[in-house]
Amino acid sequence: MVLTDRQVLILQVIVDDFIRTAQPVGSRSLSKKESISFSSATIRNEMADLEELGFIEKTHSSSGRIPSEKGYRYYVDHLLLPQKLNTSEIMTVKSIFAERIYELEKIVQKSARILSDMTNYTSIVLGPAVQDNKLKKLQIVPLTADTAIAIIVTDTGHVENRMFHFPSNVDPGDVEKMVNILNERLSGVPIVDLNSSIYKEVATLLRQHINNYDLLLNSIAQTLDIPSSEKVFFGGKTNMLNQPEFNDLAKIRSLMAMIEQEDGISQLIRKNPQGINVKIGRENNNTAMENCSLITATYSMGEEKLGTIAVLGPTRMEYSRVISLLKYISADLSKVLTDLYQNK
């Protein structure tokens, strides 16, 4: 069950070659590689063993070999040499942060675009989970006689706004008073807890100061209760169309439908733990992803995990390069975000 050095070498060269060319690799072409000094017949024997062990497979009975998912897995787990980014790549990554942008969302979005440009795969970035942010300021701007906008600013500078319906008989002065009280009491409370905190901590206070407080309070509390979904940013959604494994319409359709839907894929990404994660083909548990691999990396602010940055490519993707890139970008991202918002 344990592979000999020579088998490992052959597996490595097969995977490398297939990643580069997308063509099944035959014994003859392998024997010509400079890192390989034995004959094609020997290689055929070794390949037969590797196939029996499940690391490689044939596309038809007399074809060259391609890596199986198990083969990729072994490659990723044991054979990956971290690839150094060259200077031009580093420059490109740095350019994400070159402009003086302060908005978290924009930075994150730009990361997605650059990542997909650099890899020619599809990149997906989960924005920070607003739920865990803390309230910085709540403001209410009346719009018409019976509508107003509630604006929530979080400590990371995220702004969320929602329009809501006003009870008809409220005094504008009361609204202002109420907003003041809410800000005083709820500043620093995580967004996700806002609703419950209102009732627990502020209700009694409000009752003392404001007429009809319950009506008004209800409509505001309701407004704040709408879950704010994590934002998902894509880069290079159509890059996969250029991959040779997707010259099949049916595959394209199911993959594009999956990407278009956004929900499914963000689920898939979200559930990955901290750090770098590689999911190969069916490891993703999703039929549309059968020929795809997903590599995810988390970014954070200080200790707190903020979001995930991911690359979706064919199983035949350049694992080494993508992982290096992801490590680099997520580290940079974390650093910039930490510097920006941590020192309050």
Add this chain to the structure above:
Amino acid sequence: MVLTDRQVLILQVIVDDFIRTAQPVGSRSLSKKESISFSSATIRNEMADLEELGFIEKTHSSSGRIPSEKGYRYYVDHLLLPQKLNTSEIMTVKSIFAERIYELEKIVQKSARILSDMTNYTSIVLGPAVQDNKLKKLQIVPLTADTAIAIIVTDTGHVENRMFHFPSNVDPGDVEKMVNILNERLSGVPIVDLNSSIYKEVATLLRQHINNYDLLLNSIAQTLDIPSSEKVFFGGKTNMLNQPEFNDLAKIRSLMAMIEQEDGISQLIRKNPQGINVKIGRENNNTAMENCSLITATYSMGEEKLGTIAVLGPTRMEYSRVISLLKYISADLSKVLTDLYQNK
């Protein structure tokens, strides 16, 4: 050059049939239609004339005929009978406005989704041009020692926010004073004019009240000067993959690249005048759109044009149905928006 009644009839049936089946239409199958009472030989003669006039064409020398772009143009201009929406369709459209949503963007977005669902084409909606909105309220929320968020609320309830860098030595009290003055003076000013108005109308006033007013003013004015791009919403980006004319990878690639890019297509849509517009194939002046038609409709609030709602389909699209739908939805949209925001 002017078509006989019979030629018009034949053209109409050819277009209708081709739109339905995506198959070239032959003289024999035409002669079997109940609306047609003459023989296939007669039809062949008429078709030869129609081809000479440029209304229809062959895919190869012995194939049936398909409409040319000129043919579609004639069909759209002269032969289109407005199609009544059936009750279930009307219900579906109404459902856009069923929930009590007040946010303009959400309504617009939902329209796009429903439109693409109903047509199986791609829908594109240009959100309202924020530039023309008027300032309702400006607020500034300090975030860290040297950053703050400027929040702009417009009269339509649109909220725009931007983070910006603070000059280091400003007094928080001054900021507040300044915001008050700005709100007093700039309320009602179109967003696009904010920057110039600040210097023209408010600068002198500020000078009297605030230390270091110029530094602070500059950074705020700069922030407000960032153009806020019109938002573009898509529905059913991948619907085109299911159209039989796009079983060609090259076509799919160029089309998807075009859709993905968003900018080009929003340009294309933006330049259409008020009302319903149909652009067929190369009329769009864009190689990626060669086999596509674009139908646009504008929506408005009162008299003021707000945005555009569009459907992108193959040239072989159901013009009649899509036009009816667009008319209906854009009218409803205009009505709802007018009701919502006009009565301030």
Add this chain to the structure above:
DNA sequence: TTTAGCACTCGTGGTCACAGAGTGCTAACA
């Protein structure tokens, strides 16, 4: 003017032969 008939064209789908790339196996070799 309309229509029936006929020869002709082109695309599609199937079969076939063949070259090329690759394999597995056997036997010889170090």
Add this chain to the structure above:
DNA sequence: TGTTAGCACTCTGTGACCACGAGTGCTAAA
């Protein structure tokens, strides 16, 4: 005993060929 050369075999892809069907254009008759 591990390695290699050689050979028969397999599968794919391609191009040639053919038959079929749908459709056309043209001619001549109604």
